[in-house]
Amino acid sequence: MSQRVLTTESGAPVADNQNSATAGVGGPLLLQDQHLLEKLARFNRERIPERVVHARGSGAYGYFEVTDDVTGFTKAAFLSEVGKRTETFIRFSTVADSLGGADAVRDPRGFALKFYTEEGNYDLVGNNTPVFFIKDPIKFPDFIHSQKRDPFTGKQEPDNVWDFWAHSPESTHQITWLFGDRGIPASYRHMHGFGSHTYQWTNEAGEAFFVKYHFKTNQGIRSLSAEQAAELVGKDANSHQTDLLQAIERGVNPSWTLYVQIMPAAEAADYRFNPFDLTKVWPHADYPLQRVGRLVLDRNPDNVFAEVEQAAFSPNNFVPGIGPSPDKMLQGRLFAYADAHRYRLGVNHTLLPVNAPRATTAQNYGRDGFMATRNGSRHDKNYEPNSYQGPAQTDAALSAPLAIHGWTGTHETPAHVKDDDFFQAGELYRLMSEDEKGRLVANIAGSLSQVSREDVVEKNVAHFAAADPEYGRRVAEAVAALRD
Structure with missing residues (x-):
């Protein structure tokens, strides 16, 4: 095979890629060296803003195959028949650290999945936990600021982390997940994934159901202790990336089984707690x-x-048969995620190969902007409606409408019978074995004992005690022992 010719961005051949042009041997560089200037200028612009959260991630392609009939609950075409396969792309990630952070850390893991369906791309954005720290998106920037690097010290500060949690009792359930045995997955392959939010499915008859997604790993759950994780980070900070890459290259293709919990929409209003609260799970005994x-x-x-x-x-990014629910955190993310990509990647990021539809073609009147590559021909109009056979609306709603009532304003969500911040955290604690409880308490105390303000420690201990008196007592004793 003949050697290919190196060229500039404009396609001109490069004569010398080892030496810059100078004014004589050993002389100063020349401004006319177009190849040098182009290389340096492009190099300066290679990096784009990293994600504010979920910056450190790994991805892979695959497929989703339907194994069970769910057409009674959703009209989504990619779920329409047993045996049907849809191409997918997944991105796993840590949440709090930067792009250069380590993989094996105590942090939730992102579990973001893109289905390239024939009705357009469907994006399911979740985590490896079924719950989250907060239930209202107005608190999200403050929460993330408390978890990221402090503006003065330039590092994550336990004082900030636990101070926010002390003032956010709804975090108690997720904290119990995070500091438990599954807080540091051994790899991306060995953890579950959850849609976390509540979504809506709609069938052909127009009947609405609320659903929660559960992806159960077929590799089995494997997690690391704090000591094992610290050792692994020292050996390979990219451990999860390494594991995923090498497993797929070897043909050891990881897989997950998708399950859903399904609640008829009519049952939501009278359920014993708010079914759209992201800090709570639906008991499997109910659904x-x-x-x-x-x-x-x-x-x-x-x-x-x-x-x-x-x-x-x-x-x-929904498809017919799948839509949003009144979940406040989901509602906030419907705007925030798409806006983040427009900022990071530009308004035409949906034209990039990884983001573009694959089983269908996007047809709309979006034009221009940075990096526009799909502006149409002389025959294509950029307005609608038109008389030139341009794409038109279907008049078919993607999902069932949500009923609304009441006055506008900033409302607290009405409390249900068991709509407190501690009940499910206590249930999770009581499900644990004695060894699991011991590790949970040790993990929390190891972090909480670093907090400098005693009132912040006391507020957090009170949250654990509200979940379960033994839970609070053991955390308090463990913190005190570490401070002696």
């Missing part, structure tokens, strides 16, 4: 898991920047 299909990852991206860093997931 059992129903199998839907399996997710298989079988191909690594060829270029991490192009396909993982530029991958854009927006929970408002």
Whole structure:
């Protein structure tokens, strides 16, 4: 095979890629060296803003295969028949640290999945936990600020982390997840994934159901202790990326089984707690898991920047048969995620190969902007309606309408019978074995004992005690022992 010719961005051949042009041997560089200037200028612009959260991530392609009939609950075409396969792309991530952070840390993991369906891309954005720290998106910037690097010290501060949690009792349930045995997954392959939010499914008859997604790993759950994680970070800060890449390259294709919990929409109003509260789970005794299909990852991206860093997931990318719910955190993310990608990648980020539809073609009147590559021909109009056979609306709603009533304003969500911030955290604690409880308490105390303000420690201990008196007492004793 003949050697290809190196060229400039404009396609001109490069004569010398080892030496810059100078004014004589050993002389100063020349401004006319177009190849040098182009290389340096492009190099200065290679990086784009990293994600504010979920900056450190890994991705893979695969497919989703339907194994069970769910057409009674949703009209989504990619779920329409048993055996049907849809191409997917997934991005796993840590949440709090920067792009250069380590993988094996105590942090929730992002579990963002893109289905390239024939009705358009469907994005399901979740985590490896079924709950989250807060229930209202207005608190999200403050929460993330408390978890990120302090503006003065330049590092994550336990004082900030626990001070926010002390004033946010709804975080108690997620804290119990995070500091438990599953707080540091051994790899991305060995953890569950959850849609976390409540979504809406609508069937062909127009009947609405609320659903929660559960992706159960078929590799089995494997997690790390704090000591094991610290050792692994010292050996390979990219441990989870390494594991995922090498497993797929070896043909050991990781897989998950998707289950859903399904609540008829009419039951939501009278449920014993707010079913749209992201800090709570639906007990399986009330809404059992129903199998839907399996997710298989079988191909690594060829270029991490192009396909993982530029991958854009927006929970408002729905398809017919799937829609939003009154979940406040989901409602906030419907705007925030898409807006973040427009900032990071530009308004035309949906034209990038990893984000563009694959089983259908996007047809709309969006034009221009930075990096526009799909502006149409002389025959295509950029307005609608028109008389030139341009794309037109279907008049078919993607999902069932949500009933609303009452006065506008900033309202607290009305309390249900068991709508407190501690009940489910206590239930989770009491489900644990004695060894699991001991590790949970040790993990929390190891972090909480670093907090300098005694009132912040006391507020957090009170939250654990409200969940379960033994839970609070043991955390208090463990913190005191570490401070002696």
